Amino acid sequence: MIERPDRSFFDRAYFEAQTRHSLPHTREVIYPLADRTARLLCRRFHPQRVLDLGCAKGFLVEALRAHGATAVFGIDISAYAVSAATAEIRDRLVVGDAQAGLPIRSASCDLVTAVDVFEHLPQPEIALREIRRILEASGVAYLKICHPRHPNACRDPSHVSVWPLARWRTAFRGAGFDCTRVYEAEFAPSAGRLGPVKAWVRRGREWAVIGTPADYKFLLWKSRHG
Numbered sequence: 001m002i003e004r005p006d007r008s009f010f011d012r013a014y015f016e017a018q019t020r021h022s023l024p025h026t027r028e029v030i031y032p033l034a035d036r037t038a039r040l041l042c043r044r045f046h047p048q049r050v051l052d053l054g055c056a057k058g059f060l061v062e063a064l065r066a067h068g069a070t071a072v073f074g075i076d077i078s079a080y081a082v083s084a085a086t087a088e089i090r091d092r093l094v095v096g097d098a099q100a101g102l103p104i105r106s107a108s109c110d111l112v113t114a115v116d117v118f119e120h121l122p123q124p125e126i127a128l129r130e131i132r133r134i135l136e137a138s139g140v141a142y143l144k145i146c147h148p149r150h151p152n153a154c155r156d157p158s159h160v161s162v163w164p165l166a167r168w169r170t171a172f173r174g175a176g177f178d179c180t181r182v183y184e185a186e187f188a189p190s191a192g193r194l195g196p197v198k199a200w201v202r203r204g205r206e207w208a209v210i211g212t213p214a215d216y217k218f219l220l221w222k223s224r225h226g
Contacts, residue, residue, distance in 0.1 A: 007078070011080045012084075015078070020156040022152055037113075037142075045111055049069075051073055051111075051113070052113045053102075058089040075093070075094050076094075076096070099121060102134060109134050111139060111142065113141070115143075116146065122161065132175055141218075150215060165216065168218070178221055180218065181216065183214060
């Protein structure tokens with residue numbers, strides 16, 4: 001079985017990008033991305049009870065609250081990241097491991113987010129089953145996962161599940177989810193006959209801005225047959 005580094009690996013050095021080749025996890029770098037994601041999710045789903053799995057320093061938790069979600073909490077494996085959150089957000093964050101079970105009541109969330117988490121998990125299926133357990137019947141999960149051809153896929157030593165698209169879809173179905181792949185640019189409504197064309201144009205712009213394959217982004221909901 002593939003193993004990721006233990007909890008102690010995800011310390012200050014990791015989040016300051018000293019043990020991985022990436023940008024440091026700072027407010028200046030992360031919050032604008034979190035704010036965009038939160039704005040799009042809240043506009044589309046109007047969530048109220050949200051869990052951010054792999055919340056790190058809580059920037060997405062903060063952004064979701066700013067955009068109208070009231071009961072928002074986060075869980076992360078890193079005690080350092082949780083302790084580094086602002087005082088206002090820290091009380092909403094818990095140290096925990098999705099692979100060991102989530103300390104959340106079943107069917108209690110209408111949205112679960114997991115951004116840059118699943119590539120770190122040696123057994124992502126466990127976390128998927130936990131997400132399904134805590135989602136209410138009409139709930140939605142939003143996952144962002146590193147694309148296997150993205151440069152960051154091999155730069156982070158804790159990336160142990162960098163899978164192709166087909167394998168992720170199989171894992172989702174096995175955990176009892178239906179899914180669709182999305183691009184954040186497509187969240188904006190596109191009415192009329194030209195709607196699909198405009199969505200493809202926005203998709204192309206997202207690829208062009210990034211300059212590399214866009215990370216996988218999925219929406220998951222409970223399968224009727226699961």
